[in-house]
Amino acid sequence: MTKVNRREAIATMTALTGAAALTLTPHEIARAARHRAETAGLPQVPQFFDDHEWQTLRLLVDIILPRDQRSGSATDAGVPQFIDFVMMDGGEDRRTAMRGGLAWLDTECRERFDGKTFRECTESERAAVLDDIAYPDRAPAHLSHGVRWFTSLRNFTASGFWSSKMGVDDLQYMGNTALPEWTGCPPEQLRKLGLD
Numbered sequence: 001m002t003k004v005n006r007r008e009a010i011a012t013m014t015a016l017t018g019a020a021a022l023t024l025t026p027h028e029i030a031r032a033a034r035h036r037a038e039t040a041g042l043p044q045v046p047q048f049f050d051d052h053e054w055q056t057l058r059l060l061v062d063i064i065l066p067r068d069q070r071s072g073s074a075t076d077a078g079v080p081q082f083i084d085f086v087m088m089d090g091g092e093d094r095r096t097a098m099r100g101g102l103a104w105l106d107t108e109c110r111e112r113f114d115g116k117t118f119r120e121c122t123e124s125e126r127a128a129v130l131d132d133i134a135y136p137d138r139a140p141a142h143l144s145h146g147v148r149w150f151t152s153l154r155n156f157t158a159s160g161f162w163s164s165k166m167g168v169d170d171l172q173y174m175g176n177t178a179l180p181e182w183t184g185c186p187p188e189q190l191r192k193l194g195l196d
Helices: 006-023 026-039 051-064 079-089 092-112 123-134 141-162 165-171 187-192
Strands: none
Touching: 051 079, 051 092, 051 141, 079 092, 079 141, 092 123, 092 141, 123 141, 141 165
16 A cells, blocks of 8 residues: 655645645645545555544544534545545654544443444443543543543544535635625624724
8 A cells, every 4th residue: 555645645736736736625635645546546545544443433523523404424524534644644643642542432432331342332322432521621530531632533523624625615614716896894894893
């Protein structure tokens, strides 16, 4: 399996999009890396995560950002691929923390739920573990390492989702569009700010 490093990703982006590569989101960078793997004839598999970690990650990011009436889930937006790309491009400390956190989660579940991994747990069992680490101010002190890891995973998930096309659409972001004429700030906004 060939690794795609930062230099190769940038080269791919440049080849794919020319000058537009300067405005790519992290999701688009991950997609460019996937495109490079596909055109090289390599299977579209994670570069960092093993199969068990990959399936656990996919489940977790969809718990953090599930599909709803407004948009798709984190997996639909390509968040697992984004995180995989970040792990391959990040330092050893980041990779160790991610892999260690996933292992910790399985160990915590095994201890609580008769030897079951996180993926084998029921929805309510998963929720019980995640509720204990999702709220730093309420978390028991002995779970502090789980809290730090889950906070990091939640941040990666949010970054990957809201930098994707799906996430930008979900935010209803209207920037990055041409403005043919600037006529100043609308009067109603000036009044709202007390600047009229």
